[in-house]
Amino acid sequence: MAGLELLSDQGYRLDGRKATELRKVQARMGVFAQADGSAYIEQGNTKALAVVYGPHEMRGSRSRTLHDRAVINCQYSMATFSTAERKRRPHGDKKSTEMSLHLKQTFEAAILTQLYPRSQIDIFVKILQADGGNYSVCVNAATLAVIDAGIPMRDYVCACTVGFVDETPLADLCYTEENGGVSSLALALLPRGGQIALLQMDARLHQDHLETMMEAAMIACKGVSKVLDEVVRQHLQEASALSRD
């Protein structure tokens, strides 16, 4: 008995967006000086912090070393204060392990790892406030951090979640929408080539609708990429202005 009407007859969602509209994205790069790369992103009320170390020599077990490319090590975590009710979240629980793996897969597809054989790149992402679309916000944050670290990538990796309500795909779901019984899909895209780095969905959806969902997700990802691109260019301008001084 989901009492909420996720998409009104007039085409508005709960928070006043239309079906294809993204939440407001604000981001900053280079928030920490000590890490090689870092970024902070707000997508609506979902806030995430990403930090990148590397590429550097393998640490820990050397047996994981790959001889033709770099190893990517991802860690995802959520702050205790990130949800409405404070909750201790120990490392290595199922959900965050899964999320870490997804991130790893995504970035293995995007970073030119073969340039750094026998080395390691660490990506740490922390959700500071969760309001839906955690995975995609993490990917977007990590992309910025990787760029900030100067690690070459094929393209930006942009991610977005899409839900399906009343035969209409909704872009960039917020928490209430995600919990409103919507089948949602997360997609990470390399926008320039249109390659999909990761596609994840664990809800039921009719096969016929998959196509429209993916299309909507790709459009949304391209929207995100535009914003990220702007953020990067702005950051570069600021940085070069600083260095000129």
Add this chain to the structure above:
Amino acid sequence: MIKTERLLHLKSSRGRKVRVVREHYLRERVPCYSALCQADCDNDGKVLPGDLTHYVIPDVGIVLDFLEILEFREIQGIIFTQTACQAVQHNKGRRQYNRLRNLLKDPRHDCVLFVNEFQKYSYCPREKGESQEKWQTRCVYSAAVWFYNHLAGLKDIVMVTDDSEAVAQYSSLNSGVYVISMQEYLHSFWSDVNAAHELYSSIVQAVQERESEGSEREYQEHLPPEVLEAGIKCGRYMQGILSVNKHRAQQEALVTTQGFSNKSTGLSCDVLVLGVKNRNRAVHGDSVVVELLPHSEWRGRTTALTEAQGEERSMEDQNNQPMPTGRVVGILQRNWRDYVVTFPTRETQTQSRNSQKILTVPWDHRIPKIRISTQQADTLQDHRVVVRIDSWDSTSLYPNGHSVRVLGRAGELETEVQTILIENCISVPPFSEAQLREMPVVSPERPWNPDPEQVTTRRDLRQTHLVFSIDPKGCEDVDDTLSVSRLPKGGLELGVHIADVTHFVKEGSLTDQEARARATTYYLADRRYDMLPEVLSANLCSLLGGVDRYAMSVLWELDSASLEVRSVWFGRTLIRSSYQLHYELAQALLNGEDATVPELNQLNPEEQSQRLAELTQALETLTHVARHLRAQRDRGGALELEGVEVRAQLDSEKNITALVPRQPLEVHETVAECMIFANHWVARKIQESFPHQALLRHHPPPRQEFFSQLQESARARGFTIDTRSNKSLADSLEQAVDPQDPVVNRLLRMMATQAMSQAMYFSTGAVPADQYYHYGLALDRYTHFTSPIRRYADVIVHRLLMAALDLDRGLSSTLASNRELEETAQHINNRNRAAQHAQRLSTELFQCLFFRERDPESDPSCVSDAVIYAIRDNGLLVFVPQYGVKGPVYLRSREGEVLTFGADGHCEWSSGTVKKHSDHITTSSLSGSTTFRLFQHITVRISVQSNRCHADSLNLEVIQNAPHETSNPDLVPTQSKVQLIQEVHRQAEESLQKASVKPKLSREERQYCQSKQPNLYSLLEEIRELSLMDEEASAKKLCATTA
């Protein structure tokens, strides 16, 4: 867009208070949906006209309480705010909210929704410590101000609120925005809409009553929804639809659990709810949650016939199988509609506490008495009134309601017919100006001609094909025509051409909306409510002879020897029907009898005979093809079911003079077979093109246990009925004929029909493919395509077919999605059921009116032959062939006296016993014993049991244990039905002393020569459905009587 945040305090699942932050995006451009818009708002869809005197913005409280008044079509220019809509959704539940949504979608109603909370300048965040109501009022006011400014002051805005503080606070703030109360608003702007005023005072009173309720508790409180949902999930409770037993409305109700076979308890059957306390304020039709009672309290159902007075009897459950019994713990969804009630007479009014409160008795037995407050009780005595239920608190024995409008005095023909319409939720206002404006103009001076552009795009069959129609005599709304010809390269071409309604009725137009809402043409015993305006149904869409008409055609190329289909063509065509034949004429031509075809009268004899030969040849080929098709379906197991089939006979003035029983001409079947063939092929086509969103019609196989009565009855006569498949059933029904008594076969077929499930429309995406089968017709796919003038389903199918053809050509068109289509299909199914129900009720009404005027003791027409078709504990169920009436006959009275017949055939009532056996029932008393066997003919006297609050019913009484001598029951089974209708009309007219009261429709019938039923095929179809329908009603009756 600007992002703001909105703080909410919500309760978490564990009951703790949680602070939730939600985003809230505002934008500058929100469409205002006004024709006066100065800022080029993106107004698509419904737009408020600019020529109104004002726009009105109702406050939240008004929308919550007085939505019904805002539903009046007279009140125009309503702007609903999002704030108000959300309040309705939260406070009033989904049903009320959907009503509001439908109102907003309805193009006939001038109202729009303004999304005020997402508009940058009209949104006002809630302040700290501000109450919800105050904030909502402020929001609505700021929306009103925004509107005034947005329209640059061109239109005055009226905000209606019942909050007197708000009136005082806001009314002087802004020049163009007036803030007034509801009463004042209605008085100053709509003083002529009397109905609205009455409704207003009625609602106000109901609201006041609600506030001053007593506190003694009559019922248990309902459980909160979370508890119910959890209970359903873990199997403690069961969910279902409550249906009250019509004959024991006080006592018995069943909850039909829908699809959820409860695994934990292993129950999949229905749950019995006994008594009003256990029913706990649920009303017939509500979706409820029940809790099962312990095993020791389970009861069985009563099987005895009860006297219609509905007095309570002690349960005779000892010998009955106990069934799951439960009590209602909560209601998921109320399903209240408008109810027709009757005010009590003054003597019976209980002047208990407050003379303004009156308990009214609903027409429907299954609905509890409704308490309403009114001052008009005296004037409304013996009137039928429409009421709505507002609430039913646990402190009140009866639900509270308010009156909506007065129908008229009980017992009058018009009132009773209106009652039937309202009880079946049928609303058929005359077509509005705007709808009629969409229609092409046709007048004798300016006859309609095909559009040259259309002529080029359509396939022109006017010269190439010999097209003719076969219909009942005098019928002028022809929606199907046929053609058949030999192809030059060998092979046959069979064509079915259907009126192209979709050309005139564009999707989404007002006419389309209205047709969709009606879904079908409603036929009552004495009148008809058309689905489409007359200009279409009787003229432009009707495929009349000798004029050019648009058609949708299906053309098959058949192998001339094997009659296999080689290819099929669908498409829009232009035809001119050469002959408008009627059945008798066609049959005469086929039989080689001498018959004159009126179309050929002008020609010289030579040409005449040549044309006649041509036509006869075509008819013969057609019959040949149809025989083949029928044989094919018979091999598959098609059923022929019993219905009372009649034909209207018209005199020179096109008045129906009599209904003649069907003389089963072969040509009837030929036409029907061609239509079934066309329907089948269209179904195949659209299903293949749109596997997930095609509208088909299926007929699920019946449940075997329903056949038990049929098998038992047949065994009494020594027949065996094999019900394993439709083929075996058809075969064994074919054989079960008693040469002495043709009624036996008829009754058996009737019982088989009762066992059938109902044929339904569905969307192919919603049902697995193995359930597409049509049991009765033995076809794997079937739909309705051939009568778009009187069925909306056919209109949808036409559109689907056109879309399928576009798809073949590589064009794609937007179609209704599976879900929408399934909703539409359900709606049409519902409407059809209502139409059939209304039709049956109106027939019963006329039967009662007919017999009411007759003295049962002296009038010979009240005595008739009847056949026993079922046996119950204390009586019989009989069928009266002469009037087509079924009903119970009691052998034991309430005082325990039984009916026996003396040696001289005279009956007497005395104390004794009744003993029931499987195929006969014996009554014995001191003066002897009498046995009644199944299929025995007896004589009954028919009288009317009048009932002030409900519909009158017929009372049957045995007067002789032998067939009625004078009657010859089967010769003219329903001739009397039409006479009866005419008779009743005559009586009504006489009593009113007005010659002009002859119903308007019959005049229209005369004018457009429309037969009441358009053609025999549809008539057959309808009767078939009606008899399928009967099953539901009789099943209910049987519920009352069988365990």
